[in-house]
Amino acid sequence: MPHSTDPYEDDLPSPQPVHYAEQSLLGALLLEPHRLPDIRVLEADQFSNHTHGALFQAMRTVPLPDPEAHRSDPAWLNAVLDAARPQAPGLTISYLHTLVQVCQWPQHAPTYARMIQSDHARRTLLIRAQRLAQTAADAALPNRAVATLGQADALAQFLDTLAGQFTPHPGSLPRTVLPKQPTARSSEEALDEERILLSTATAHPAALKGMRWLQPDDFTRSLHAALWQCLTSLVHRAEPVDPVTVLWEAQHRGLLAGDLAAGDLMALVTAPVGSAEYWGERILQRALLTRACDVATRVAAYAEDPANTPHQLINGSRRALADLTALRTRWQRSTAPTPPTAPRAPRSPAVARAGPPPRATTTRALR
Known part of the structure; x- marks a missing residue:
C-alpha cells in the first residue's frame, strides 16, 4: 500500500498540482537547508496548505545548520519540527521524512517556489x-x-x-471560455425609474443638454433606450419636444411596428416627477x-x-x-458638483494716465 504524502489526507480533497510543488519545495529545503536564502520572495501565507506554510516559516526561524553536520545529524529537523508544531499540531517527524523522500531534485527549489507564488496569485x-x-x-x-x-x-x-x-x-x-451571462431580469424599480426619466425629460428637455453622460446602453429595457435616443435626437436638432413629437420620432424609428400602441407610448412620456438629472444618475449608477x-x-x-x-x-x-x-x-461626471460661478467684481473706473510734465519756461524764452 503506498504511503500517504499528506498529514491530513482524510480531511482534504484530491490534491492539486500546487500541493506537490509545495511538498517538493519543502523536501528540497529539508534536505539542503542552504538553499533557503534563494527563496526570499516566497512568504509562508502563500502556501495553499496551512501546515506547509507553518513548516516553511519554521525553517526561516531556526538558524541554518552546518551542511556537513546536517547530513548525519537530525538536530535541525527536530528543531524545525518543534518550531512549527505550535501552528501545526498534527505535524510529525515522519511527514518531514516523507517530504524529503518526495523531492528528487533539490536544485529545482526556485522553480517550485515560483509555482507556489503563481497559484497564490x-x-x-x-x-x-x-x-x-x-x-x-x-x-x-x-x-x-x-x-x-x-x-x-x-x-x-x-x-x-x-x-x-x-x-x-x-x-x-486568457484562453478561458467565459460563461454566458444570464439574461438580466429588470427589476420593477429600475423600470419605473426609466419611465419617470423619459416623462420628466419630455417635460423638461433643456436638461438633456447637460446629460450627455447618460447613454442608451445604460437602460435595462431596449424600448426605453430607443425612446431616450428619440429625445436626444429631437434636442440635438433643436426641434420642439412634447409627447406628440416624441411619438412621431418613435414612429420613424420603427418603435410602433410591434405590439406597442401609440396611446401607450404617449402615456409612457406624460408623467414627469422631479428632475431628469436625478433619475438619470440613478439609472447610470x-x-x-x-x-x-x-x-x-x-x-x-x-x-x-x-x-x-x-x-x-x-x-x-x-x-x-x-x-x-x-x-x-461618465458616472463621476454626472455626480461631480457644479463649480460655483464666482460673481464678477465691479469694474473700477479707468484712471486717467498722467501726462508729461509741463515744459519749464526759461528766462531766455520769455525774452
Missing part, C-alpha cells in the same frame, strides 16, 4: 473578484457605487503588484453596478481556470476592468 485574484461582486450586489451599503469603485481600485492595484512579480509576455491573453458584477464574473472565471499563467490573468483582468473605466468616468 490566482487564488488571491479570485478572492478580490468575489469581493468586487459582493460589494456591487450589497444593497445595504450606504454608498454602494463608491464602495464598488474602491474594490475595483484595489483589484487594479493588486494586478499592478503582480505585474512586477512575474515576467511579462506581451499579447498573452445601476448600470455601473451591473457592469462591475459582469467584470467580477469575468475575472473570477479567469482565476478559476488553472490553465492561465499569471501574465494571462493580469492581461485578461486588466481588459475586463477597462470595460468599467469608461462607465465610471
Whole structure:
C-alpha cells in the first residue's frame, strides 16, 4: 500500500498540482537547508496548505545548520519540527521524512517556489473578484457605487503588484471560455425609474443638454433606450419636444411596428416627477453596478481556470476592468458638483494716465 504524502489526507480533497510543488519545495529545503536564502520572495501565507506554510516559516526561524553536520545529524529537523508544531499540531517527524523522500531534485527549489507564488496569485485574484461582486450586489451599503469603485481600485492595484512579480509576455491573453451571462431580469424599480426619466425629460428637455453622460446602453429595457435616443435626437436638432413629437420620432424609428400602441407610448412620456438629472444618475449608477458584477464574473472565471499563467490573468483582468473605466468616468461626471460661478467684481473706473510734465519756461524764452 503506498504511503500517504499528506498529514491530513482524510480531511482534504484530491490534491492539486500546487500541493506537490509545495511538498517538493519543502523536501528540497529539508534536505539542503542552504538553499533557503534563494527563496526570499516566497512568504509562508502563500502556501495553499496551512501546515506547509507553518513548516516553511519554521525553517526561516531556526538558524541554518552546518551542511556537513546536517547530513548525519537530525538536530535541525527536530528543531524545525518543534518550531512549527505550535501552528501545526498534527505535524510529525515522519511527514518531514516523507517530504524529503518526495523531492528528487533539490536544485529545482526556485522553480517550485515560483509555482507556489503563481497559484497564490490566482487564488488571491479570485478572492478580490468575489469581493468586487459582493460589494456591487450589497444593497445595504450606504454608498454602494463608491464602495464598488474602491474594490475595483484595489483589484487594479493588486494586478499592478503582480505585474512586477512575474515576467511579462506581451499579447498573452486568457484562453478561458467565459460563461454566458444570464439574461438580466429588470427589476420593477429600475423600470419605473426609466419611465419617470423619459416623462420628466419630455417635460423638461433643456436638461438633456447637460446629460450627455447618460447613454442608451445604460437602460435595462431596449424600448426605453430607443425612446431616450428619440429625445436626444429631437434636442440635438433643436426641434420642439412634447409627447406628440416624441411619438412621431418613435414612429420613424420603427418603435410602433410591434405590439406597442401609440396611446401607450404617449402615456409612457406624460408623467414627469422631479428632475431628469436625478433619475438619470440613478439609472447610470445601476448600470455601473451591473457592469462591475459582469467584470467580477469575468475575472473570477479567469482565476478559476488553472490553465492561465499569471501574465494571462493580469492581461485578461486588466481588459475586463477597462470595460468599467469608461462607465465610471461618465458616472463621476454626472455626480461631480457644479463649480460655483464666482460673481464678477465691479469694474473700477479707468484712471486717467498722467501726462508729461509741463515744459519749464526759461528766462531766455520769455525774452
